Amino acid sequence: MTQQPLNPQSPFFHEERHANLQPFAGRLITICGAGTLGANVGEMLARMGFTQLRVIDKDRIEMRNLSGQPYSRAEVGAPKARALANMLYRAVQTRVEPRVVELNATNAPELLKGSALVVDAFDNAQAREAVSQTTRAASLPCLHIGFSGDGLYGSGIWEPHYQVPQEVPGDPCDYPLTRPLALMLSALAARAITDFFRLDRRHDFELTWNDLNIHY
Incomplete structure (x- = not known):
């Protein structure tokens, strides 16, 4: 089969050289949480060529978020979901549906409806439980990503x-997570997501930061 010539003017030129994502680039991916992991995963997926994202997050950007999340100082005070949607549309014209709302067991079925994949990056157990129960009940593919409280371990686990x-105890946002670890976890999540769509495989993964031990 003759390979189609690549367009050097495409914003996804390098991704297309590695693997063609076009057959599923328009499938809806819902990202639960627009914090350190959710926002970085969303940006990574958009820049890889995924064009339809939904982002659910009730929080607003704070100054302390700027060290690990892809927001700017000018956006402090803005809802994270809307700021991420605006940024990604300006960057690569990815259409992001922002939902500035707190996901719970009652509204989760409606918020997650229509998703080809759900990515759970929430930072609290109640929201994670609602996502888990809803995706299981609706047979929606779901990847949960997170890290340990000491900021030295991260993982991705499929339903x-x-x-x-x-x-x-304490504020779940007061963690010692560094941006390098967050970006590495986000990269592993993006790899697992593309393998799910391209190869129909669900790879769990884990990363231990102290010794850079990666299992995928």
Whole structure:
């Protein structure tokens, strides 16, 4: 079969050289959480060529978010979901549906409806539990991504093998997560997502930061 010539003017030129995402680039991916992992995964997927994203997050950007999340100082105070949607449309014209709302067990079925894939990047057990139960009930593919409280371990686990972690004392946003670890976890998540669409495989993964030990 003759390969179609690549367009050097495409914003996804390098991704297209690696793997053609066009057959599923328009499938709706819902990202739950627009914080350190959710926002970075969303940006990564958009720049890889995925064109239809939905982002659910109730929070607004704070100054402390700027070290690990892809927002600017001028956006402090803006809803994270809307700021991410605006940024990604300006960057590569990815259409992001922002939902500035707190996901719970009651509204989760409506918020996640129509998704080809759900990515759970929430930072609290109640929301993660709602996502897990809703995706299982609706047979929606779901990848849960997260990290440990000490900022040294991260993982991605697909339903139905995911177990919601126990809550820990304190503010879940006050973690020692560095941007390099967040970006590495986001890259592993993006790889797992493309393998799901291209190869119909659900790879769990884990990363231990101290020794850079990666299992995929």
